[in-house]
Amino acid sequence: MDKEIKQLKVSAIRNGTVIDHIPANNLFKVINILGLYRSDNQITFGTNLESKRLGSKAIVKISDKFFVDEEINRIALAAPQAKLNIIKEYKVEEKKEVTVPDEFTGIVKCVNPKCITNNETVKPKFRVISKKEVSLKCHYCEKITDQEHMVFI
Amino acid sequence: MENKSLISINDYSKEEILHVLDLAGEFEQNPTQTILSGKVIATLFFEPSTRTRLSFESAVNRLGGKIIGFSDSASSSATKGESLKDTIKTVSNYSDLIVMRHPLEGSARYASEVAMVPVVNAGDGANQHPTQTLLDLYSIKKTQKTLENLNIFIVGDLKYGRTVHSLLMAMARFNATFYFVSPKELRIPQEYKLFLDQHGLKYYEMTDFKDTISEADIMYVTRVQKERFSDPIEYEKTKNAYVLRNKMLENTKSNLKILHPLPRVNEINTDVDDNEKAYYFTQALNGVYTRQSILSLILGLKN
Numbered sequence: 096m097d098k099e100i101k102q103l104k105v106s107a108i109r110n111g112t113v114i115d116h117i118p119a120n121n122l123f124k125v126i127n128i129l130g131l132y133r134s135d136n137q138i139t140f141g142t143n144l145e146s147k148r149l150g151s152k153a154i155v156k157i158s159d160k161f162f163v164d165e166e167i168n169r170i171a172l173a174a175p176q177a178k179l180n181i182i183k184e185y186k187v188e189e190k191k192e193v194t195v196p197d198e199f200t201g202i203v204k205c206v207n208p209k210c211i212t213n214n215e216t217v218k219p220k221f222r223v224i225s226k227k228e229v230s231l232k233c234h235y236c237e238k239i240t241d242q243e244h245m246v247f248i
Numbered sequence: 249m250e251n252k253s254l255i256s257i258n259d260y261s262k263e264e265i266l267h268v269l270d271l272a273g274e275f276e277q278n279p280t281q282t283i284l285s286g287k288v289i290a291t292l293f294f295e296p297s298t299r300t301r302l303s304f305e306s307a308v309n310r311l312g313g314k315i316i317g318f319s320d321s322a323s324s325s326a327t328k329g330e331s332l333k334d335t336i337k338t339v340s341n342y343s344d345l346i347v348m349r350h351p352l353e354g355s356a357r358y359a360s361e362v363a364m365v366p367v368v369n370a371g372d373g374a375n376q377h378p379t380q381t382l383l384d385l386y387s388i389k390k391t392q393k394t395l396e397n398l399n400i401f402i403v404g405d406l407k408y409g410r411t412v413h414s415l416l417m418a419m420a421r422f423n424a425t426f427y428f429v430s431p432k433e434l435r436i437p438q439e440y441k442l443f444l445d446q447h448g449l450k451y452y453e454m455t456d457f458k459d460t461i462s463e464a465d466i467m468y469v470t471r472v473q474k475e476r477f478s479d480p481i482e483y484e485k486t487k488n489a490y491v492l493r494n495k496m497l498e499n500t501k502s503n504l505k506i507l508h509p510l511p512r513v514n515e516i517n518t519d520v521d522d523n524e525k526a527y528y529f530t531q532a533l534n535g536v537y538t539r540q541s542i543l544s545l546i547l548g549l550k551n
C-alpha cells in the first residue's frame with residue numbers, strides 16, 4: 096500500500112460523521128458522552144491539532160454512524176463550538192452545529208457533594224442557565240455547576 | 249395550590265405567597281379548628297430540628313389532625329440502609345401529606361417526585377426551607393402592613409445562611425431595598441447580587457450598620473458561626489461587630505422590627521428582648537399560623 100492511500104484510509108471516511116472543533120482537553124469527555132468507547136464502528140481521532148479559534152483542537156471521525164440531534168447535542172456541554180460533517184461517499188452531505196439543550200438528565204454530575212444525586216440512586220437533572228459559558232442549575236439542590244467543575248458521567 | 253408540593257419558595261407566585269399570608273391571618277384570629285380531623289400528617293425528620301417539628305405538630309394538632317413520623321434518623325429505617333425513595337413510598341401509603349426535613353440538598357424535590365401525596369419541605373440541607381421564609385414574610389407584612397418598598401437589613405452570615413437567600417429571593421418580588429451587613433468573609437454570594445441587578449433592585453453592602461440603621465424597616469439578624477471562618481482570629485476580631493444591643497436602636501424608625509430565625513446565641517443581646525422593636529419570639533409563633541395556612545391550602549381544605 097503506498098503512503099498516500101494509507102493516509103487517506105486514516106483521515107477520510109466513506110460514510111459517517113466527522114466531529115470537528117472539539118477543545119483538545121475535552122476530547123475524551125466527548126468520547127465518553129457519546130459512548131464511543133463501546134462502539135464497534137471504525138473510529139479515528141486526532142488531537143492537539145492547531146486551531147485558530149480553540150488554540151488546540153481535536154477531531155473524531157466515526158464510520159457508518161449518524162447521530163440523531165438529541166444524541167449529538169449532549170456533547171454541547173463539553174464542546175459548545177463543535178461542528179459536524181455528515182459524510183456520504185467521501186463527500187460532505189450536510190453540516191451541523193451543536194445546540195446546548197435547555198434542560199437534560201444525566202451526562203454531568205452535580206458539583207455539590209451534599210446533593211441527593213451524589214448520595215442516592217437519583218439521576219442528576221439540570222436546567223441550562225447560561226449557554227455561552229455553559230452553566231447548569233441542579234433541578235434538585237439548585238446549586239450551579241459551571242464549565243470548570245463539570246464532571247461527565 | 250391544592251395537591252402541590254412546597255419545596256422551594258420559588259414554587260409559589262407572588263399571588264400565591266400573598267394568599268398564604270392572608271389565610272395565615274385568618275388562622276391567627278381562629279387558630280383552633282377541626283378542619284384537619286381525619287387527616288394524617290407524616291413528619292419525617294431525618295435530622296433533628298425540634299423547633300420546626302414542634303411548630304408543624306402544633307399547627308396540625310390545633311386543627312384536629314393526627315401526626316405520625318419520627319424525629320431523627322436514628323429512629324427511622326434509614327439507619328437500616330433503606331433508600332429515601334422506599335421510605336417515602338411507604339409513608340405515602342399511611343398519610344395525606346408528608347412534612348420532611350433531610351440533611352441532603354435536593355432530597356425534598358426528589359421526595360415530591362416519588363411520593364403519592366404532597367410533600368412540604370421543612371429544610372433540605374443548606375438549600376431551602378420555604379415555610380420559614382413564608383413565616384418571615386408573614387411577620388414582615390403584619391408589622392409593616394405591607395411587603396412593598398421596604399428597607400430590609402440582613403445582618404450576619406450572608407454567605408451560607410439559607411434563610412437569608414430565600415428571604416432575599418422572596419422580598420425581591422416586592423421591590424425591597426437590601427442592606428447587606430456582614431464580615432467580609434461571609435458576604436452575600438455573587439449570584440444573588442446578579443439576581444438583584446437583573447431585577448433592577450437596589451442593594452448596599454457594608455461591614456457594620458452604625459451609620460445606616462436609621463433607614464431600616466426590618467432588621468433580619470442571623471448567627472455568625474465560628475466554623476464558617478477560615479481564620480479563627482478573624483472571627484474573634486469581627487464577632488462583636490454583629491451583636492445588636494438595645495442602645496443601638498435609639499435613633500431608629502418607629503416601625504422597625506427585629507427578626508431572627510432562632511435559635512439565637514449572642515448576636516442579639518438579651519437587653520433588646522424587652523424593646524417593642526424585638527419581634528423574634530412573636531415571629532416564631534407566626535410560624536404556627538403560616539404552617540396551618542400552607543397545610544390546609546395544599547390539602548384543599550381552604551381555598
Ligand SMILES: [Zn+2]
Binds near residue numbers: 206233235238
Ligand atoms: Zn444537585
